[in-house]
Structure formats: structure tokens, C-alpha cells
Amino acid sequence: MSTGRKLVFAVFAVVLGLCIGSVVVAAETLKVGIVLPLTGEQAKFGEIEKRSFEMAAEEINGKGGVNGKKLELLFEDDTGKPDVGRSAVEKLISREKVPVLTGGYSSSVTAAATAVAQQFKVPFMVTTGSADKITESGYDYVFRINPPASEYPAAVVTFLEQVVKPKTAVILYENSLFGQSSSKSFEEDCQKLKIDVVAKEGYHKGAVDFKPLLTKVKSLNPDLVYMVSYVMDASLLMRQAKELDLNPKLFIGGGAGFTLPEFHKNAGDAAEYVFSAALWVETAPYPGAREYFDKYAKKYKEDTEYHGAEAYASLYVVADALKRAKTITPKDVRDALATTDMKTAFGPVKFVSYDKKTQQNKIPTFLVQWQKGSLETVWPKGVADKKFIFPVPKWNERK
Amino acid sequence: MDVFLQTLVAGILKGGLYALIGIGMTLIMGVMGIINLAHGQLMMVAMYITYVLHLAGVDPYISLFVAMPALFLLGCLIQRFLLNPLLKVDTILPENQVLMTVGIGMVLTEIIRFIFKSDYKSVSTGYSNATFFLGNISFSIALGISFIIAIAFTVAMFFFLIKTDIGRSIRATAQDKDAAVLMGVNTGRITIITFGLGSGLVAAAGCLLAPVYYVFPDIGGPFTARAFIITILGGLGSTVGAIFGGVTLGLAESFGATYISMDYENIIGMTIFVLVLLFLPGGFKRLTKI
Numbered sequence: 001m002s003t004g005r006k007l008v009f010a011v012f013a014v015v016l017g018l019c020i021g022s023v024v025v026a027a028e029t030l031k032v033g034i035v036l037p038l039t040g041e042q043a044k045f046g047e048i049e050k051r052s053f054e055m056a057a058e059e060i061n062g063k064g065g066v067n068g069k070k071l072e073l074l075f076e077d078d079t080g081k082p083d084v085g086r087s088a089v090e091k092l093i094s095r096e097k098v099p100v101l102t103g104g105y106s107s108s109v110t111a112a113a114t115a116v117a118q119q120f121k122v123p124f125m126v127t128t129g130s131a132d133k134i135t136e137s138g139y140d141y142v143f144r145i146n147p148p149a150s151e152y153p154a155a156v157v158t159f160l161e162q163v164v165k166p167k168t169a170v171i172l173y174e175n176s177l178f179g180q181s182s183s184k185s186f187e188e189d190c191q192k193l194k195i196d197v198v199a200k201e202g203y204h205k206g207a208v209d210f211k212p213l214l215t216k217v218k219s220l221n222p223d224l225v226y227m228v229s230y231v232m233d234a235s236l237l238m239r240q241a242k243e244l245d246l247n248p249k250l251f252i253g254g255g256a257g258f259t260l261p262e263f264h265k266n267a268g269d270a271a272e273y274v275f276s277a278a279l280w281v282e283t284a285p286y287p288g289a290r291e292y293f294d295k296y297a298k299k300y301k302e303d304t305e306y307h308g309a310e311a312y313a314s315l316y317v318v319a320d321a322l323k324r325a326k327t328i329t330p331k332d333v334r335d336a337l338a339t340t341d342m343k344t345a346f347g348p349v350k351f352v353s354y355d356k357k358t359q360q361n362k363i364p365t366f367l368v369q370w371q372k373g374s375l376e377t378v379w380p381k382g383v384a385d386k387k388f389i390f391p392v393p394k395w396n397e398r399k
Numbered sequence: 400m401d402v403f404l405q406t407l408v409a410g411i412l413k414g415g416l417y418a419l420i421g422i423g424m425t426l427i428m429g430v431m432g433i434i435n436l437a438h439g440q441l442m443m444v445a446m447y448i449t450y451v452l453h454l455a456g457v458d459p460y461i462s463l464f465v466a467m468p469a470l471f472l473l474g475c476l477i478q479r480f481l482l483n484p485l486l487k488v489d490t491i492l493p494e495n496q497v498l499m500t501v502g503i504g505m506v507l508t509e510i511i512r513f514i515f516k517s518d519y520k521s522v523s524t525g526y527s528n529a530t531f532f533l534g535n536i537s538f539s540i541a542l543g544i545s546f547i548i549a550i551a552f553t554v555a556m557f558f559f560l561i562k563t564d565i566g567r568s569i570r571a572t573a574q575d576k577d578a579a580v581l582m583g584v585n586t587g588r589i590t591i592i593t594f595g596l597g598s599g600l601v602a603a604a605g606c607l608l609a610p611v612y613y614v615f616p617d618i619g620g621p622f623t624a625r626a627f628i629i630t631i632l633g634g635l636g637s638t639v640g641a642i643f644g645g646v647t648l649g650l651a652e653s654f655g656a657t658y659i660s661m662d663y664e665n666i667i668g669m670t671i672f673v674l675v676l677l678f679l680p681g682g683f684k685r686l687t688k689i
Contacts, residue, residue, distance in 0.1 A: 039512070040517070043517030044519065047517070201660060202660065203661040208612055209409055209413045210661075211653075212405075212409050212653040212657040212661070213661045215401075215657060216656075235521075235613070243539055245537060262521075266521040266523065268523055268527075
């Protein structure tokens with residue numbers, strides 16, 4: 001009996017010790033909850049973003065942290081599925097008691113995750129998830145550093161208007177929330193530019209054979225083919241377009257997959273001259289942009305791109321808000337985020353409300369082109385490091 | 400007209416590859432009466448073998464001769480040590496071998512992810528995107544070769560099953576296991592060989608698919624589903640049926656993509672699946688009697 005009671009005491013003491021221990025630890029660090037796809041099909045993007053978050057945390061903590069406290073990043077894997085994303089956010093809020101959340105890659109997952117954050121009234125600073133509706137739901141605890149999907153092609157639109165002047169276009173998109181949102185808004189852009197959208201076709205990601213779809217596109221003979229695709233669908237689309245000798249005046253990718261090194265690796269010479277919208281380029285006139293790019297390349301022996309830059313900048317924005325917050329509670333951190341006004345490697349960050357959107361960051365976008373195996377910034381003229389190659393040679397005119 | 404012909408060509412060539420994926424599953428299903436839900440994952444393993452050999456400079460068509468024996472062995476081991484022991488265990492679930500294959504599929508995917516990470520890999524060769532044109536119709540050389548190889552394997556399997564002793568034993572086991580045992584067939588050994596053969600055939604499909612597609616740990620699942628549809632279409636255990644099933648699915652997906660919408664690619668496959676189950680249970684095998 002007495003040993004049993006001793007045991008109970010012992011367990012109680014240990015539990016109490018753990019509680020005090022964790023309180024002490026909590027006082028020393030500032031927890032930041034980050035939701036990213038670390039496994040599953042979008043893991044490549046999750047990896048780039050995770051590494052960039054870690055780079056930013058090292059830098060901030062190396063300079064003494066935020067108000068003397070170190071940042072502690074708590075990563076949760078959303079596996080690219082909305083339901084997993086929901087429970088990841090619930091776990092971070094209820095178990096880890098994080099005062100602020102960031103991350104969020106795919107639109108579908110982010111839409112689900114931000115709804116949970118809003119419900120628990122914990123601020124969520126969205127890094128990527130770009131479907132327009134995420135900042136159109138009137139959530140006062142949700143902020144977004146990334147422009148909405150409808151604004152991705154801003155640079156594409158001016159390029160089409162001033163240089164290409166196409167008459168007809170075909171839009172191909174992955175039938176996900178991101179794909180639908182982007183393709184719909186590009187269709188509206190086309191209407192404004194008086195471009196006739198002769199076909200708008202969705203597909204299911206992971207398809208083996210796009211040739212029937214591309215055959216149909218070929219028979220319509222459009223001036224422009226605009227594609228919203230993740231990385232491997234993007235490369236298969238280009239490879240098979242080459243196989244079918246499909247020759248529009250130009251191919252443009254709507255961000256996402258077309259800017260990754262894997263796209264060029266898999267598509268090979270079929271990737272040449274393909275244009276893509278990009279939200280960030282290392283040549284952009286932002287303080288720290290080039291430094292971030294070089295540091296990443298040095299550390300991981302791999303090139304980064306806009307997804308990494310926005311993750312890197314996200315943590316700086318969150319750290320800035322934590323620094324200015326009166327107390328480290330979700331409410332005060334939210335108020336601090338709302339008054340953010342800073343310059344980051346991803347561009348100026350300020351959360352504004354316009355049209356139906358609330359607490360949305362506005363940044364200019366860029367146009368990039370694959371030239372001789374490297375991604376060059378070609379538009380707008382002020383930041384271009386290479387001249388765009390247009391008109392693009394036909395497949396059979398290439399070497 | 401060009402659009403129609405190009406769609407037809409694309410469908411048939413893709414169908415050849417599908418057939419090769421389906422044959423292995425139909426063989427296993429015919430003999431053991433279970434669906435191998437790790438089928439696509441076994442193909443994925445073969446694709447990674449192709450990828451590793453490709454890094455060492457080996458052509459994907461040569462790596463057929465490495466990947467097929469390797470997967471034959473893996474299949475035999477799976478049947479011998481993971482599936483056959485389940486026959487002796489009494490459980491409330493009659494189909495616990497099927498559940499086992501689901502688990503095997505997951506384990507294979509995660510092992511590959513552990514080794515190679517969630518990175519997209521490519522096996523690009525000189526002929527990955529090579530084509531020749533007949534009029535305005537483009538033919539993919541890589542898919543053309545894989546179509547010929549798929550037909551060759553099917554014919555070889557057909558004669559193997561009809562003419563050889565092991566083939567006859569496999570058919571006997573498929574028709575009536577108890578009777579086969581009474582006739583002196585070692586059915587335990589036959590199931591091991593069958594699973595090995597099925598894995599080896601899907602390995603061939605993996606080697607042929609790798610240069611025209613990409614390699615990723617999670618790509619097994621959708622191909623398992625397609626193999627299952629092909630098996631039902633063709634009829635259980637029928638190798639010739641698998642060719643018809645594969646080409647039918649390939650054509651349906653292609654024509655659906657051209658004339659309806661590529662959005663519905665998966666719906667089209669599943670619709671055919673349901674229609675066959677309703678109106679032609681037993682698949683094409685019923686029509687041909689082979």
C-alpha cells in the first residue's frame with residue numbers, strides 16, 4: 001500500500017516537474033507554428049519553404065532573437081490534404097499553444113487551416129496558399145504575404161499587351177482550387193485584353209498522357225497557350241507539346257511548377273523559351289533578395305525560387321509582429337501584424353484591404369523565361385536581366 | 400480527321416502500356432483469387448531500379464533484364480513469407496491477404512521515400528520524346544517500342560500458360576485448387592511462382608514507363624487502380640483479355656479527353672468499370688472463351 005502511494009507521489013512529482021519545466025522553456029522561446037506539406041506530392045515545395053524558414057530563424061536567433069527570446073519553429077506536416085491540415089492547426093493551437101501560425105502551401109489545405117485559426121482566434125500569416133477566397137472570407141485573424149492567384153499574371157498581362165498582342169488563347173489548368181482560381185482570373189484578364197479564349201480545359205494532376213488534350217489544342221491553333229500546372233504535369237505538357245509539334249506563338253506558365261529546377265530537368269530542351277509568371281526573382285530590387293538567394297544556394301547546393309523567398313520573408317514578418325506585440329497573446333500579435341509595414345527580401349509587406357479582400361499584401365509580379373537551361377527575368381524592363389526571346393522559334397526550327 | 404487519328408494512336412499506344420501493367424494483376428487474381436493492391440507500388444519499385452541504373456548509365460531497356468528478375472524475386476518472397484502464412488491463420492476477415500497487400504504497398508512506398516526522399520526524378524533518354532510523323536500524325540517512339548514489348552510479353556505468357564508444365568499447373572490451380580492438389584500439383588509453389596511472374600511483368604511496365612513519365616514514391620496508387628479496372632475488363636486470369644482491357648481503357652481515356660474533357664479522365668475509366676460489371680460480368684474473356 002505504502003509503495004503504491006509512493007509510486008503515485010513519484011508520478012505526480014514527475015508530472016509536476018514536467019509542467020514547470022515546460023513553463024520555463026516556454027518563457028525562454030517564442031513558439032511559431034508552421035504548417036507545410038513535408039511528405040506527399042507537394043513535398044518538394046514544402047522542403048524549399050521549410051529550409052527557408054529555418055534559415056530565417058537561424059539569422060534572427062543569431063542576432064539575439066526577438067526581445068531577447070529565441071524563436072522556436074514547430075513544423076507540422078499537412079501531407080497536402082485539407083483534413084490533415086485542419087488537425088495540424090488544431091494540434092498546434094490546443095496542445096502547443098502557439099501565439100501565431102504561418103506556412104500554408106496548397107490553396108485547398110490553407111483554406112481549411114485558416115478557417116480553424118479564425119475559429120480559435122489565433123493569427124495565421126499565410127505564406128503561399130493563393131486562392132482568392134482565402135482573404136475574401138472576412139477573417140480578421142488571417143493575413144497573406146503572397147498575392148492572390150488572380151494577381152499572379154499581372155506582369156504577363158502587360159507583356160501580352162505591349163509585346164505579344166495575341167488574338168486567341170487556350171487555358172489549361174489542373175482542376176484544383178489553385179488551378180480553377182488562377183484560370184478563371186486569367187480568362188477575365190483575356191477578356192479585358194480582347195483575347196479570344198477558344199478553349200479552357202481542366203485536367204487531373206498526375207495524368208500520363210496529355211496528347212489527346214494537346215491534339216485538341218493543336219487543331220484550334222491558338223496564339224497563346226497558358227498553363228496552370230504543378231511541376232511534373234508542367235514538364236509532361238511541354239514534352240508532349242513538342243512531340244505533337246504544337247506551335248503557338250508562345251507558352252506561358254502561370255507560376256507554381258514552371259519555375260522549379262525539376263521542371264527543366266524533366267522537360268529537358270522542351271522547357272526552352274517557356275515563359276512563366278513569377279512572384280519573386282533574385283534580381284528584384286528588394287534589400288536582401290540576392291543575399292538570400294546566394295546563401296540558400298551555398299547552404300543547400302540547390303537553387304531556390306519564389307516559394308522559398310516568401311517563406312523566408314514570412315518569418316521576418318512574424319518576428320517583427322512578435323517584437324512589436326504588447327504581450328505574446330494571439331490577440332496582441334494579431335494587432336501587431338495588422339500594423340505591419342516593413343521591407344523584406346520578398347518585397348515590401350503591408351496588409352491592406354481592397355475589393356473584397358482583407359489583410360492582403362500587394363506586390364508586383366514578374367515574367368521569367370527559360371533560356372539555355374537557366375531561368376532569366378525578362379519583364380518588366382526595369383528588373384529584367386536578359387532580353388526576352390520572342391518570337392519563339394518553332395520546334396522544328398530549333399537545333 | 401487528324402484529331403481523330405491522333406487520339407486513336409495516343410489511346411492505342413497508351414493502352415499497350417496499360418495492358419502490360421494489367422497482365423500481372425490478372426494472373427495473380429486468376430490463380431489466387433485476390434486483388435493485389437500493391438501492384439502499382441511494385442511497378443514504382445521497378446521504376447526506381449531503372450532510375451538507379453540510369454544514373455549508372457544503363458539504358459532503361461537494358462535495365463529490364465535487372466528489374467524483372469529483381470521484382471520476380473521480391474514477388475516470390477512476398478508470397479512465400481507474407482501472403483501464404485496468412486492462409487493457415489483463421490480470421491474473421493476472409494480476405495486478409497488483400498489487406499496484407501495494402502500494407503505491403505504502403506511499406507514499399509515509405510521505404511522508397513526514406514531512401515530517395517519526396518523528390519521528382521527523371522529518366523530522360525535520347526528517345527524519351529523522339530517521334531516520327533506519318534502524315535500529320537505523331538507517333539511516340541518510346542511508347543511504340545513499349546507497345547511491341549507488351550504484345551510480345553502477352554504472346555509469350557499465353558504460350559507459357561498453354562504449353563509448359565508450370566503453365567498448366569498455374570491454370571489448374573486457377574481453375575480448381577483442391578483438384579489441382581489431388582492431381583499432384585504443388586499449389587503452394589505455384590502461387591509463389593505466379594506472384595513472382597506478376598511482379599516481374601509489372602516491373603517490365605515500370606522500365607518502359609520510366610523514360611516517358613517521371614519517378615516518384617507516390618505514383619503507385621493510380622496505377623493499381625487502373626490495373627484493377629483492366630483486370631475486370633479483360634476477365635480474371637486472361638492474358639489476352641488484359642490486352643483488350645488495356646487498349647479499351649487507353650482508348651476510352653483518350654477519346655474522353657479529346658471529345659468530352661480531360662477533367663473526366665478518371666470518371667470515364669470508372670464508368671466503364673461499372674458498366675462491365677453490370678452487363679458483362681467476367682469481362683471480355685466471356686466473349687472469346689480464351
